[in-house]
Amino acid sequence: MRTVGVEEELLLVDPASGEPRAVSEAVLAQARDEDGLEKELQSEQLETATSPRERMADLALEIRRRRAVASEQARAVGAEVAALATSPLPADPSLSPGRRYHRLAAAYGLTAQEQLTCGCHVHVQVDSDEEGVAVLDRVRPWLAPLLALSANSPFWQGEDTGYSSYRSRVWGRWPSAGPVEAFGSAERYHEQVKAMVATGALLDEGMVYFDARLSHTFPTVEVRVADVCLDADDTVLVAALVRGLVETSARAWRAGEPPAPVPVAVLRLAAWRAGRSGPAGPLVRPLTWAPASAETVAWALLEHVAAALSDAGDLEMAEELLNRLLSRGGGAAVQRAILDRSGDLRTVVREAVARTTG
Template sequence: MSALGAPAAGGTVGVEEEFHLVDPDSGALTGSPEVAAEALAGAAGELVKAEIVTSQLETGTVVCRDLGELRAGILAARSAAAAAAARGGLALLPASTHPFGSWRDQELTPDERYRDIVDRWALLALQQDICGCHVHVGVPDLDTAVAVMDRSRPYLPVLLALTGSSPFHGGRDTGYESFRTQWWTRWPNAGAPERIGDGAAFRALVEGLVASGVVKDATHLYWDVRPSVRWPTLEFRLGDVCTLVDDAVLFAALVRSLVRVLAGRAAREEPVPDVRPELMRAARWRAARHGLDGELFDPVARRLVPAGQAVAALLAELEEDLRSHREWSEVRELLTGLQRRGTSAARQRRVLARTGDSRAVVAAVVQEGRAG
């Protein structure tokens, strides 16, 4: 992403997406050292970056200020990545896991940064065969970022439930809507952060983690939400890759609205919800397991609620903000569309049930991504 200037919380938004590369004929997970080298050198354009393995690419939008700009930004970034993939004879798979590929099919991108990651985390880094969606929302300062992050924790599971696109892993149906979440949880620097307090406490925490050797610096915090050290943003990293652009816009719009609402509560010094980390892990697990199908766990009320009810409760909390920013109608329409067709994970399973062929799942996801 380009540098962000954010005079107020939620003034700007940007999206980073990661994609697998596949052979367009066989659907197989396929790396390309040439495509990776082009991205590393910046020859694929400023919107496209290399990733840890040569069978992935990352995109980042320009800084956006409204949902129209955001949609255009996502489309432009995906188009640039698709063009880079096509130059290597490959296609983008906009899903967080490949239906039948394996981490053993991957090749490390030859770059010092990625070699350092493998040196630090060993096999965990080499098994990184998952992709994510990261939403950056502008914030004025670190104290605001931490205050919003602390208050966002109870909302993370329902946001995750909207994005599931990783039902398959290693050629098997995992039973999860977001198996990426479970695979990622193995890392010592991943998951939902506990309540921190303020910017000074965050800096002290990072110093402790650096001293432990778990991370090199704050860029290695792979929490579900974290203050960015590169931009004046709060970065939500919990989402699976949204196959459809509509769903990516919806996810980013909800995250941005939540930041605006929670920043207002922080400014009014409203209390931070006190949620045990064990309950947060339970709520996160349930969202990854069931997505929008069934019940989610409310970690504040400590009870199961139908997923539709949990989504409606989130929307009710954001309605005033969305209306005041003239985003309500679009968000409602996008959400209705998602609930009607189901998540990418649900659609992938329907394709497999109909065809019995994992290659057909790849083809369907690739086509959905191209259609936008």
């Protein structure tokens, strides 16, 4: 069984106004090492990280526990945490202290200054870089549907953007972000990363912001395409699907099946559509690359990884969680429904705080 771990970036907000609060340093100063909390680019963010887990039930418990710990530590300094991929209310982000963050600000200007976005990164264990790159080459068609399912950022600077994941549009400003071509081998992957860093356009290897990459810290494939999910159940679903994709792709590689020959330009269009529509659809269906409903694409993804999910004991759980998500809508739909009911973005934030640990 491949282990899987999840990193979630959470927004720190004022409990009364709902506005982002730059208190991550205060939170981290009092946090314990075992809390699994880290700082991010902006002081209005906090990152949680689970341990690697084999059983999805154990991962689900830890995701909720990490959120609860983050909430407890934030409240101790007069703030709350919200699993929102962008702030619904206007924000003027504050860069976290640290030499690397200041280098980012100097090198990338407004892109770094405005980058108050919260993602969800899923790490799945692989046996080698060669297997990892084989997986990266084969998961490419299925990353846009993951973005659609996780979409949780309809608002930006107090306005409805018309997108379900506006985070994905803001994140795409980084020079290395987005889908990439198939590499063919670990050697070619590392050659390309080295060549990218050598251009001077990136500070270091940590800035290789592909939608999915080899982790430069752990022996894992790291899928970085998703918004942080409002509901922890959706995070669990994304993690299960990512592990299913990794295992399905590794099996295809061992069987000698080549990756689908889809151009990066088409992947970019599918990602744009996923960010625009979310799980309400329409989306671009992988492999046929024709328009299709979100339900059709979501169930095609689950069918693609069904054997791997079944072998891991995750199939029934994934089917149930996917049915729930499609029935209620994703995070963006929930946020918009709260706004329609209340007419107040502060209420959106307050209810997001409650849902984050509820």
